[in-house]
Amino acid sequence: MDKLFLYDNGPSAMRLFQRPAIRELQRAQRFELAIACCADDAVLFEDLVATDTRLLATRLPCSSSGALVDLRAWLPPEHAAIDLSLEAYEDTRSPQWKSVVTVLNRQLAARGIDFRLAYDEAAVPMLDFVGAPTSEPLERPSIYLDTVRHRDVHCHFVVDHEHLLAALPEFDFRCTEPPPFADPRLVDDSHLDLRQRSWLSERCEALVGMTRTPFNATLTTANRWKPKVVCGYDPVSYPSFWDYQGNPLEYVETMDQLVQFLLAALWRQTCSGRV
C-alpha cells in the first residue's frame, strides 16, 4: 500500500473542501493515509479516522492564515507528501470539486503514484460530518445566519439584523457571530466550532452566508437542495464555489434582495406545510 501524508497549510475552513477527496482515497482501499492538521483542527477530521487512516494533529494551533509552520515538518518516513491546497496551482484557486480533483491528481502524478481520481460533474460530493448528535428540528423554525467573514477580496456586505427580524417574524436567526443587540430571536451560536455549525445548519430552514468560508461548512447532503444564499458577491465577475447540478445557491447584493429571497424561499415552504 502507498503511504500518503495529506496536508494543507491554508486556513482551517478551506481545508473542509478536501474531505470528499480523502473519502475517495479511502474508498480506493490501496492507501495508508496520514492526515496532518493543526491542534485545533483535529475536530474537523476526527470522523475520517479509520483502519488505514490516522490523524496527525500537531501540538501547534492554527493562525488566521493557516498553519503556524509548514505541516510537512511532521512528514513521517516512507510517506509521500501530498499538498491538497487549492493555492498550489494558479488554475485551481476556485474552490470547486474539480479543483480538488485536479490538485490531488497532479500531486499523485508528481509523486509517481499510479492512481487518478475521476471527475464527474454530475456527481459532486458534499462535505458531510459524521456523528451529528441529533437531527431533530429546532424548537422554532430557524434561518442559519453566518455573518463570520474571512479575508475575501470578492465580498462586501452589511447585514441589517433589524430588517431581517421585521421581515421574517416567524423565524429565529441562528447567528455565528454575537448579535449586535439582544433579541430573543437572535440566537448567539458563536461558540460552536465548524463541525457543530455544520450540524446546526442541517436543522435550519434556509442558509445565509457571506464569504465562501466558513459558509462552506453548510455544504452537506442534508443541505444540498435547501434554500441558500451568499451575500455581497458578484457572480458575474467572480467564480462561484462548490457548484453542482441543480445547485439552488443564489447570490444577492443588497439587504432588500436578501429579504426578498428569504420571503420567496420560505413562503414556498410555508405553503407546503413544512413551517
Added chain:
Amino acid sequence: MSTLGDTLDALVRPTASGDACGYHDSQPPSSYQPVVEHSRQTLHEFLAHVQRHGPIDTVLQVGLGRRGGTHRAFRVLARRVVTIEIDAERVQAYAANQPTDPARDVLVIGDSNDPATLDAVRQHVGACDLLFLDGGGTYAQCAVDWRSYAPLVRPGGLVAIADRSQLWPRARQRFDVDRFAQELERQWLLPRGQRLLRFGADDAIHCYRQPADAAVAAPDLLVPRGFTIAPTSRRLAADHGGFSLHTAADGFVAVADPVAAYDERARLRNEYRVVLQHRERVGLMRLVEQFVAMRAVAAATLDSLARGDLGGFGRIAAEFRPGCEEFLAALVPSLQVTPDNLELLRVFGALHLLRGEHEVGVAALRRLLSQQFTDSQCLAALAQAHLHLRRDTAAAKRLAADVRQRLRQLEIERICHRQLSGHALWAHPSCLRGIERCLWVGNGGAAGAAAWSLLALGPFRCLGGQPDGSGQFVAGASGPREAYFDRENALIGFRRWSTQFASQCRGRQQQPIGTVQTTTLDELLQRGDLRPEEAQLLVVDVPGEELAVLRAAGALLPHVDLVCVSVYHHSVFEGGNGDRELLDLMESADMTFLGSEPSPLGHCSHALFRRSGLR
C-alpha cells in the same frame, strides 16, 4: 501616451528612501509600507469614475495617510488638493519628501472633529468638487466627518468614503464604516432617489453625487439599534522592558518601540516590530521579560549556527533548553495573530532548534526567509541546520537554489518597476518567474529586445516585418498577404481598420505596404527554422490577427509556458478577434488566464496566459 493607470502606477514606485512601494494589496505579509493605502484596482476604478465625472478643481480629503499617496493621486486630476491630517509628523514628513506647491497643496494640521479645524478648512475651501473621507476608520468618526464636511461639496460634486472595515475580520467592529455607509444610503440618499456606488469589495470606496439640497447642514443620522462607540485601546501608564503596554479586546498587549496608541489593524498589517499579548497584565509583563531575554538567546543561537560553531550552539542549548518550553507556549498566541512577524518567527524558530525540534525550527525559519530572503544570517543558520542538525544535504542545496532564484526575481521586479512601462509583462513581472527565453512575434520587438536585455534574461528572438516589406511576417496562414502600416503607432498588421474605428482616427491612416509573404509559427517549426524551446515566453502582437496566429501554432503551444497577446476589445479591425474565442483557444491549450493590462494605445489590452499545472 500614458493612461491614468500608468500615471498612478508611476506614483507608487519605490520612494527615494526605498522604504515604501506599491499599493495596499501589493505588500508582503511581513511588512506594510505602501505608498497608497488602497487596493490598486479599487483606486484605479474610483479615479477613472471621478475623471469621467468631469473637471475637478478642488479636492478636500480627510486623512493624509502614511505617505500621502492619495493626496498625490488626487493631484493628477485636480488643480488643488486640501488635506486634513491630525498627525503633524506625517505632514512634516510629507512636505519634506514630496515637492509641494502652495497653490495646489494645502495641508491642514488638526483634528477633523475640532471646530477650529473646520474653520481653518473653510478659509481654504468655499466649495469643493470632491470630498474624500479617509480618517479615523470608525463609524462615529466617519459620521462626524461626513456631517462636518459634506456640506462643503457643491451640488453635483462627489462625496466618497474609504471603507476598509471588511478587510480585517479579526479586528472588525460591530458597527463599522461599512454600516455607516449603509445607514447613509438608507436614511439620506434613498429618500433623495440615490444609491451609493461602491468600488472594490473588502477594500471599498463608496461614492455618491451631491444632491442639490445638500448645502444645508447635514442632519445627524439615526444610529442603528445596539450601537455603541467602539472601545479604543488605552495605553497603560508605565512601559516595561522597552515595550508600551495597552489594553486590548482579549486582554493586554505589549508593543516594542513604544507607541502612543495601539491599533489592532496596524498590528495585523505587521506595522509594529513586535506585539506580545496575554490575558493578564502580570502575565504580559512576565512575557515581555522572557521575550527580551530569549530574543538575545535566539540571536546567539542563529549567530553560532551561521558561523558553523556547533560547539557554541551546543553550549547555548544545554543552558537554555529547559526554560524554553514554557516561554514558547506563552508566545504562541502572539504568533497566531501575526504568523509572518519576522522577530517572532526568528525567536520561535531558533528556540525550537535549541530544543531539538529541528523540523519545527527549520519550518519557522523557512517561513521567515520566505518573507525576507536577503537575511543572510538566517539563510546561513538554516543551511547549517539542514547540514548538521538534520543531516540533509539535499535540503541545504535546495535552499540555496531557491534563494538564488528569489534574488534574481527580485532584481527583475526592481528593473520592471523602475525602468520599464507600457506593457503587461513589465507591469506584472511576477509572471516572468522561471522564464528565460522569449519569442516575440509581430510589433514591438525592438522595445521588447531592449527590455529583455535590461533584464539580462536568456535568448530573445523577434519575428517581425518592416514597413519596407523586409523581415519575417507571421500570420494565421502562409502565403501572399496584403500588409498595412499604422505610422503613428508603428504597427504592422494584415487587416484593415473597421469603418467605425477609422472614423474615430482623425488624421491617422493605415498605409498599404503591399503584398508580403507570410508564414505561420507551426510552419517555421516544421521547417526547422524555429526550435520549440525558443518560445518559453511567446508574445504575439499582430494587430487583429493574434487569434489566427495562435490557432496556427498548435504544435508550438504545448512547449510554451507563458503567452502574452494583444487583445482588441472593440471592432477595431474588420473580421478581427473576439475575446471569448481567444479565451476558449487558450483554455483548450491548457493555458490559464492570469490577467490583462490596458495598453497605452487605449483600444486594446495585453492578456497574459500561463501554462496550467505550473506551481
